[in-house]
Amino acid sequence: MTLNSRIPTGPIEKAWESTKFNMKLVNPANKRKYHVIVVGTGLAGGACAASLGELGYNVTAFCFQDSPRRAHSIAAQGGINAAKNYRNDGDSIYRLFYDTLKGGDFRAREHNVYRLAQVSVNIIDQCVAQGVPFAREYGGTLANRSFGGAQVSRTFYARGQTGQQLLIGAYQALERQVASGQVKMLTRSEMVDLIVIDGKARGIVTRNLVTGKMDIHIADAVVMGTGGYGNVFYLSTNAKGSNVTASWRAYKRGALFANPCFTQIHPTCIPVSGEYQSKLTLMSESLRNDGRIWAPKQLGDKRSADQIPEGDRDYYLERMYPSFGNLAPRDISSRAAKRVCDEGRGVGETGLGVYLDFRDSIQRLGENTIRERYGNLFEIYERITGENPYKSPMRIFPAVHYTMGGLWVDYHLMSTIPGLFVLGEANFSDHGANRLGASALMQGLADGYFVAPYTITNYLADTKLEKVSADHIEAKGALENAEGITKRLLNAKGKKTVTQFHRELGKTIWDYCGMSRDEAGLKHAIGKVQELKEEFWKNVTVPGSGSDLNQQLENAGRVADFLELGELMCIDALDRNESCGGHFREEYQTSDGEAQRDDEKYSYVAAWEYKGEGAAPALNKEPLTFEYVKPAQRSYK
Amino acid sequence: MATAAAPNSKLQQSLALYQSTIGKKYVVAVTGAVLFLFTIGHMLGNLQIYLPNAQEALANYAKLLHASAELLWAVRIALLTCFVLHVVTIAQLYNLNRAARPQSYVMKTPTMSTYASRTMYLSGPILLFFVLYHLSHLTTGATHPSFVEMDPYHNLVTGFRQPMASLFYIIAMSMLGLHLTHGVWSMFQSMGFNHPRYRNGLRNFATAAAAIISLGNISIPVCVLLGILGKDLV
Amino acid sequence: MKLTLNVWRQSGPNTPGKMVKYDLPNVNEDMSFLEMLDVLNETLIAKSEEPVTFEHDCREGICGSCGFMINGKAHGGFPKTTVCQLHMRHYKDGDEIFIEPWRATAFPIVKDLMVNRSAFDRIIQAGGFISVPTGSAVDGNAIPIPKSNADRAMDAAQCIGCGACVASCTNASASLFTSAKIAHLNLLPQGQPEKLDRALKMVTVMNEEKFGSCTNLQECEATCPKGISIENIAIMNRHFVEASFMQRPAMSEGGAG
Numbered sequence A: 001m002t003l004n005s006r007i008p009t010g011p012i013e014k015a016w017e018s019t020k021f022n023m024k025l026v027n028p029a030n031k032r033k034y035h036v037i038v039v040g041t042g043l044a045g046g047a048c049a050a051s052l053g054e055l056g057y058n059v060t061a062f063c064f065q066d067s068p069r070r071a072h073s074i075a076a077q078g079g080i081n082a083a084k085n086y087r088n089d090g091d092s093i094y095r096l097f098y099d100t101l102k103g104g105d106f107r108a109r110e111h112n113v114y115r116l117a118q119v120s121v122n123i124i125d126q127c128v129a130q131g132v133p134f135a136r137e138y139g140g141t142l143a144n145r146s147f148g149g150a151q152v153s154r155t156f157y158a159r160g161q162t163g164q165q166l167l168i169g170a171y172q173a174l175e176r177q178v179a180s181g182q183v184k185m186l187t188r189s190e191m192v193d194l195i196v197i198d199g200k201a202r203g204i205v206t207r208n209l210v211t212g213k214m215d216i217h218i219a220d221a222v223v224m225g226t227g228g229y230g231n232v233f234y235l236s237t238n239a240k241g242s243n244v245t246a247s248w249r250a251y252k253r254g255a256l257f258a259n260p261c262f263t264q265i266h267p268t269c270i271p272v273s274g275e276y277q278s279k280l281t282l283m284s285e286s287l288r289n290d291g292r293i294w295a296p297k298q299l300g301d302k303r304s305a306d307q308i309p310e311g312d313r314d315y316y317l318e319r320m321y322p323s324f325g326n327l328a329p330r331d332i333s334s335r336a337a338k339r340v341c342d343e344g345r346g347v348g349e350t351g352l353g354v355y356l357d358f359r360d361s362i363q364r365l366g367e368n369t370i371r372e373r374y375g376n377l378f379e380i381y382e383r384i385t386g387e388n389p390y391k392s393p394m395r396i397f398p399a400v401h402y403t404m405g406g407l408w409v410d411y412h413l414m415s416t417i418p419g420l421f422v423l424g425e426a427n428f429s430d431h432g433a434n435r436l437g438a439s440a441l442m443q444g445l446a447d448g449y450f451v452a453p454y455t456i457t458n459y460l461a462d463t464k465l466e467k468v469s470a471d472h473i474e475a476k477g478a479l480e481n482a483e484g485i486t487k488r489l490l491n492a493k494g495k496k497t498v499t500q501f502h503r504e505l506g507k508t509i510w511d512y513c514g515m516s517r518d519e520a521g522l523k524h525a526i527g528k529v530q531e532l533k534e535e536f537w538k539n540v541t542v543p544g545s546g547s548d549l550n551q552q553l554e555n556a557g558r559v560a561d562f563l564e565l566g567e568l569m570c571i572d573a574l575d576r577n578e579s580c581g582g583h584f585r586e587e588y589q590t591s592d593g594e595a596q597r598d599d600e601k602y603s604y605v606a607a608w609e610y611k612g613e614g615a616a617p618a619l620n621k622e623p624l625t626f627e628y629v630k631p632a633q634r635s636y637k
Numbered sequence B: 001m002a003t004a005a006a007p008n009s010k011l012q013q014s015l016a017l018y019q020s021t022i023g024k025k026y027v028v029a030v031t032g033a034v035l036f037l038f039t040i041g042h043m044l045g046n047l048q049i050y051l052p053n054a055q056e057a058l059a060n061y062a063k064l065l066h067a068s069a070e071l072l073w074a075v076r077i078a079l080l081t082c083f084v085l086h087v088v089t090i091a092q093l094y095n096l097n098r099a100a101r102p103q104s105y106v107m108k109t110p111t112m113s114t115y116a117s118r119t120m121y122l123s124g125p126i127l128l129f130f131v132l133y134h135l136s137h138l139t140t141g142a143t144h145p146s147f148v149e150m151d152p153y154h155n156l157v158t159g160f161r162q163p164m165a166s167l168f169y170i171i172a173m174s175m176l177g178l179h180l181t182h183g184v185w186s187m188f189q190s191m192g193f194n195h196p197r198y199r200n201g202l203r204n205f206a207t208a209a210a211a212i213i214s215l216g217n218i219s220i221p222v223c224v225l226l227g228i229l230g231k232d233l234v
Numbered sequence C: 001m002k003l004t005l006n007v008w009r010q011s012g013p014n015t016p017g018k019m020v021k022y023d024l025p026n027v028n029e030d031m032s033f034l035e036m037l038d039v040l041n042e043t044l045i046a047k048s049e050e051p052v053t054f055e056h057d058c059r060e061g062i063c064g065s066c067g068f069m070i071n072g073k074a075h076g077g078f079p080k081t082t083v084c085q086l087h088m089r090h091y092k093d094g095d096e097i098f099i100e101p102w103r104a105t106a107f108p109i110v111k112d113l114m115v116n117r118s119a120f121d122r123i124i125q126a127g128g129f130i131s132v133p134t135g136s137a138v139d140g141n142a143i144p145i146p147k148s149n150a151d152r153a154m155d156a157a158q159c160i161g162c163g164a165c166v167a168s169c170t171n172a173s174a175s176l177f178t179s180a181k182i183a184h185l186n187l188l189p190q191g192q193p194e195k196l197d198r199a200l201k202m203v204t205v206m207n208e209e210k211f212g213s214c215t216n217l218q219e220c221e222a223t224c225p226k227g228i229s230i231e232n233i234a235i236m237n238r239h240f241v242e243a244s245f246m247q248r249p250a251m252s253e254g255g256a257g
């Protein structure tokens, strides 16, 4: 398959402007004749559905939660970037573009990233107008902070709940359209298949999670903003319901899946406490501004933190990266913590943890200042662990947090199936091999408010769409396929619960396709995941029926897809013989243990194509060219 | 989807307001405020019983109140209207609120609400009953053993010498105290006045006013029973 | 530790439900309440029984999915804590725990501990937004907002729509939820054009959805996991009454409607 990324020509600064100008438009009176389906109403999908409704399209939106207000975007804490340069500290669109590209270790498309930086400024304006209560200075202007190691203060925030406030803004805009009748919102509905007719995305099959009923929905275009797939690891900072099902079933219908192995591990999460653990909690990265990370120097040092004298402590980030110290980027900090624990110097009962210590800053600034800055985070920590972080250091460990990979999309955010648009974390687009802090919210909203509404209009105006009905053979086929999956799950009647399978899968992927990977491990993991998948279909137990609310059944369908995705992640990781961003291959590192990119051979997007049950997926490459920013080795020493 | 068109005439507006739960709460608060002021005035009037020449003072006070029949009846009607509105509106809210949770919890533990606030539906009806009794006892004299027109001092003292009557007054006035502790604070909140700076102050004011009113009134039957009041009446 | 759970089981909205007793022998004190229920469910599945349905998603106290009554208190009654953030160290060996769904006419039970809270969405649809179509915004700094206003708006905006306020209120009133949104938007300059209309419409729909009335009990504030203040209810009352008297009829070409 040849991948046409539809990157505009001409100077990058004008590229989006001229693309917009050259787009076809739909006459206002005709818009309501078009029916667009939006699956997922997080930041990306919610913003898009609201904007399409405002434009006058006839929109049906879906989410699996009971309300669009609960999408996983709500959990984002830190903030959202925008190149406003309100601080006068030298920020610019170009700098945000540059930082994002470099942060992504040069595995993203220049034009997409530039556009993202451009529209970032509109996002803040739009959100303020919606009533998002961003933090303010006493003079009444918007406040900013620096985040994730950026050298400028370009992050806008609403306390520790930025994602919540942005999502509520989008949700309210969406509900306004629901009230006006432009958008029909179907909650507790899970997309279980994509309907492709004459090569174009023409609808979806959904399962009503309350009644179990499967329905066919036909449309002129389908938009997916269904989020990331971090839950393939079982334990992650994602919400429990986050899943890959929508993306995966679209993949099986012909959409390519790009860079599945690019996952981000966040360095500061609360460590696992036991077998029963169901998810991991992120502690905002901002803690690293004042906390010092360390581990004992001696192997298996079982003394409590306050018994370990200064001389026996290893402030390893400060030691290894003197200029960035505790603020080294996420992938680097995470890997360093893993190494320390692999050496047997980890702390806590499990040995999987390092200290994040505020002793020195409390001495320097006083407990009150620390409380002012991080009070709510300290509270969360204490609530979960029962330990007081003012007295003893926090224990932290890296956890899966974000997935850069996703369905392949072109500059118009359209997948390889015409008419299927993919937005937000679900697509692979803008973050390359590593995402900078506070950039996911920016991307989701950029896609949803400011990109997709234009490109979808262009698609609709430019495409001849035959009239199709729910009786179409392809639609019926998709419905039967989805019903078949449910039946198989219910009929397996085995011995192991869905969660047991999910845990095993998660552990395998974490061990072999997590913070660091190598050839032997990946090969082993592929075999193991295949075995697990086989066992799953024979030995899974799903109680209850398919004709009412059945959370085990929902989960089983999601885990079935994770099992297949897990294998593809390992295949992708094995294929990429280099280290870049979140993808660290043990075999490819510099003499001092840093990621070694291979721009000669691997400067491409790996887009995988489904070739049928049991067949190996085919690799399609989209070469990446860098006209504006020349790839350089990242260095944070 | 529900539609909420803006009402057109003033009357419609008021009716729309009354149909909403907030409007009803306003009515309860405003009528409550009037009744609250009345209880203060009434108590101050009662306390004249502690004056040295109480019998005369109270008789004069009664004469003063009866000076203009028109005014007296105007006030009575106003009070009655407030009272009826207060009670009827609350009854409506009560039904609404029962309907909002037809199935009750197997276990429900209060977290923050006060005893007073939770017992409004108990203290309210007791007070309603009390008011009826009180009117027949000391206003019309129908239930009084030896009622003398325009001699409140006599009526009070002889009335309170009956322990059962006094006991009922004491219970009712305790209920009034409880009712006002929540009611007075609640009145401000319902009418939209709540500010972190004054929140505690208002609470304390409500509690103090309630305590003064109920204790002031309770002192009278207690003193009569103890023989402190009414020594001059054999 | 060993716990005895009494859990409300109800297979559908129109079927009768009842409390069912379960013994759970091995509860770890570091588990969250929901993880404890996960363990219960795994044992139920192993016995081929139907697991307990309860709603959850983020398990971080922010999405508002989770929530039920524990021993008669919404979210268990610990300050500023949702059930997903409640840990078992607050309970002790041998405890008997009662678990029930939110109960309100406006929140019909879907299954077991799961209820239908879509009435909240409809309250928002009535006016819980600022009408500003994508692309029509001025620069973010064009309207300065005093920090204290922004902070108060943020205090109110933190509501996670969990429904604990309704559940804990003796009258099943949604006043705290509704007022939090009215206050959030009405305290900001951006919210002024629709201020009265918003109060009027949201309160009207709140009443139509069959929530009870506020009798100022403060149970909501005490169990709200985000500490939303009843000061917001006073603001709502004020704006609603103002709106009821001051609102002008809508103009024929659309106007505020």
Ligand SMILES: Cc1cc2nc3c(=O)[nH]c(=O)nc-3n(C[C@H](O)[C@H](O)[C@H](O)COP(=O)(O)OP(=O)(O)OC[C@H]3O[C@@H](n4cnc5c(N)ncnc54)[C@H](O)[C@@H]3O)c2cc1C
Binding pocket: A039, A040, A041, A042, A043, A044, A045, A062, A063, A064, A065, A068, A071, A072, A073, A074, A075, A076, A077, A078, A079, A080, A162, A163, A189, A190, A191, A192, A225, A226, A227, A228, A237, A238, A239, A242, A243, A245, A246, A282, A401, A402, A423, A424, A425, A426, A437, A438, A439, A440, A441, A442, A444
């Ligand atoms: C703990 C945490 C903190 C974070 N903090 C930050 C931060 O500070 N700054 C930042 O920029 N980013 C942050 N991120 C990342 C960011 O929050 C996410 O990447 C982003 O919000 C994703 O938005 P989305 O719209 O793509 O997807 P989501 O918000 O995940 O929405 C997915 C939507 O799809 C629906 N859906 C999914 N599958 C289906 C299906 N099969 N059928 C129907 N509907 C479906 C869901 O119901 C939901 O509505 C954080 C992430 C986490 C986990």
Ligand code: SF4
Binding pocket: C158, C159, C160, C161, C162, C163, C164, C165, C166, C176, C177, C180, C220, C223, C224, C225, C226, C227, C228
């Ligand atoms: S006001 Fe509080 S209790 Fe009520 S829905 Fe919002 S967060 Fe939950």
Ligand code: FES
Binding pocket: C055, C056, C057, C058, C059, C060, C061, C062, C063, C064, C065, C066, C067, C082, C083, C084, C085
């Ligand atoms: S599960 Fe999200 S708030 Fe509890």
